[in-house]
Amino acid sequence: MAAVYVLDGTRIRTLDDFWQAIMDAFDSPGRQYFGRNFDAFTDCLSGGPGHPDVDEYVVEWRDHDVSRDQLGYPETVRQLEVRQARCHPSNRAAFAARLDEARDQRGPTVFDQLVEIFESRAPGVLQLC
Template sequence: MTKTYVIDGAEVTDLESFWRVIGEAVNGTGGYFGRNLDSFADCLRGGFGTPDDGDFVIEWRDHELSRRALGRDETVRRLRLRLERGHPLNRAAVQAELDEAEAGRGTTVFDWLAQIIEERKPGGLRLR
């Protein structure tokens, strides 16, 4: 039987709150299910609180609230942090992505998360 983990989109106000909300949805209060995009992708492969057989979906309720919270402003903020903290060899690519975001183009943090879920768990995301 497929296990469903529910995210309340109203609780997702930025990327940091997403990590808390998804961690608690999967593993209860204070639970962990990634704290960056790479670790989140790893968790989706299984073994971090999800069923051993990998039979689960993430149901993102009120996802439009999250889509707005994780939209352009949050994307610009995250890319600026990545630019500050990232490896010098990656700076040109991050700067180009930041320029696009500041111009109102390109993917958003919400898109990044949805894409990771779909790549690691095809069909594993239900937007409500």
């Protein structure tokens, strides 16, 4: 039987909240090495640091509609601004284009990116409830 990890969507209002919630849910020995970014999350779901210490599992993202709203375009813009400020100068133009898109409420949101990572790295694991 698969282990079930629950995310409370009413408590996930920022990307930082998501990182905390997923690591609290998984509660794996490698959580201390989880990098709290999209690349680290991709690695986690692929068996890297923070991955659950079980073979089969399901993640139930309850009240995901609340998270979808909170992790929408305003949070996406905020995250892109933070990343743009830290990125290599050669990448700033690409971030500027993504920022313009997000400010116009186009393109993937933070929520969309998280769901995509689940679907690409751990197909069938995520259940939006």
